[in-house]
Structures are given as structure tokens and as C-alpha cells.
Amino acid sequence: MAIRTLTPAVAALAADVSTAVRSDAPAIDVARHVASALAPALVVPDLLDSEHKCGRTESYTQHILYVDPESRFSIVSLVWMPGQRTVIHDHVSWCVVGVYQGAEEETLYRLVDDGREPAYLVRTGHAVNARGQTSFFAPPGDIHEVCNSSDDAVISIHVYGADVSVLGSSVRRRYDLPVRAA
Numbered sequence: 673m674a675i676r677t678l679t680p681a682v683a684a685l686a687a688d689v690s691t692a693v694r695s696d697a698p699a700i701d702v703a704r705h706v707a708s709a710l711a712p713a714l715v716v717p718d719l720l721d722s723e724h725k726c727g728r729t730e731s732y733t734q735h736i737l738y739v740d741p742e743s744r745f746s747i748v749s750l751v752w753m754p755g756q757r758t759v760i761h762d763h764v765s766w767c768v769v770g771v772y773q774g775a776e777e778e779t780l781y782r783l784v785d786d787g788r789e790p791a792y793l794v795r796t797g798h799a800v801n802a803r804g805q806t807s808f809f810a811p812p813g814d815i816h817e818v819c820n821s822s823d824d825a826v827i828s829i830h831v832y833g834a835d836v837s838v839l840g841s842s843v844r845r846r847y848d849l850p851v852r853a854a
């Protein structure tokens with residue numbers, strides 16, 4: 673799968689990300705470079721076509737913007753109506769998130785599964801990222817949850833080191849586990 677829809681700004685972003693992933697660096701460093709490439713695009717007014725800013729009432733919406741012809745990465749827009757959230761999950765690859773509109777809430781977790789008692793999660797971080805801000809993860813240790821806790825629609829751009837047009841999503845696993853205090 674190659675290009676779906678390409679505004680000039682997405683084309684420029686895809687070229688920058690392509691350069692950033694052309695590296696043998698550890699995944700977390702690749703993700704850091706991709707985050708640097710993504711940040712300038714987040715303040716481009718015409719980054720997205722109107723169809724890629726549309727949300728749904730049922731759940732948050734993923735629009736595939738671009739898939740690298742060599743399947744090294746995918747760029748998607750995610751549209752979050754008020755109250756919409758992911759499950760707690762991790763990814764099969766590195767993942768970079770940038771906020772394009774509104775403010776997105778992100779919570780990080782650590783899995784405790786030492787065999788002595790039923791597995792559980794510990795909350796390890798929390799942030800509310802505003803327009804233009806980025807964050808990035810690489811497995812292992814990338815368990816997180818994203819939500820729109822505001823009263824307005826939120827749009828974020830996510831870049832994954834995987835081909836989501838084949839996988840459907842880059843989610844590796846969901847974690848339906850109790851959350852305990854650290």
C-alpha cells in the first residue's frame with residue numbers, strides 16, 4: 673500500500689519521516705527523530721484535508737494519510753470527540769504522537785507481572801499535550817492510554833513504525849488489568 677491522500681504538507685512530512693527512519697539507530701532514537709520531523713507539521717494550517725478531520729460519535733476515528741511504499745512507517749490522523757479514549761494498550765513498533773488540534777491526554781503505565789500475584793498496572797506518567805506538542809514511545813515499556821477529556825474535538829497525528837494498511841492498527845495488546853497506586 674502506498675500513498676492514500678497527500679496534501680503538500682503531508683508529502684513534506686512523509687519525506688522528512690522517511691529520512692528520519694533511514695537509520696540503524698535503536699527504535700527509541702528513531703522515534704525521537706520522527707518526533708522532531710513531525711513537530712513543524714503540527715502548526716501547518718492546511719496539513720489535513722477536511723475528510724481527514726472528520727470524527728464519529730461511536731469511537732475515535734483513524735484516517736490513514738500515508739503508508740511508506742516499503743512499509744517502514746505509516747502516518748494517520750486520529751479524531752477524538754469529547755470523552756473518546758483508547759483502551760490501555762501497547763504497540764508492535766515505535767510510535768510518535770503529535771497534537772494538531774485541541775489537547776490530548778496521555779497516561780503511561782508499567783506492567784507488574786512477577787507471577788507472585790495476578791498481574792496489574794502501575795500508573796507511571798500523565799500529560800496533557802497541547803497543539804504542537806509531541807511524545808514518542810518504543811516497545812517494550814510503551815503501555816499507555818490516550819483520551820480526549822476536553823469539551824472540544826481533538827485531532828492528533830500518529831506515526832507508527834509499521835504498515836497499518838496491512839495490520840489495521842499497530843496495537844500489539846490491550847491491557848484489561850487493575851491499576852494500582854505506585
Ligand SMILES: [Fe+2]
Pocket residue numbers: 761762763767816818
Ligand atoms: Fe497508542
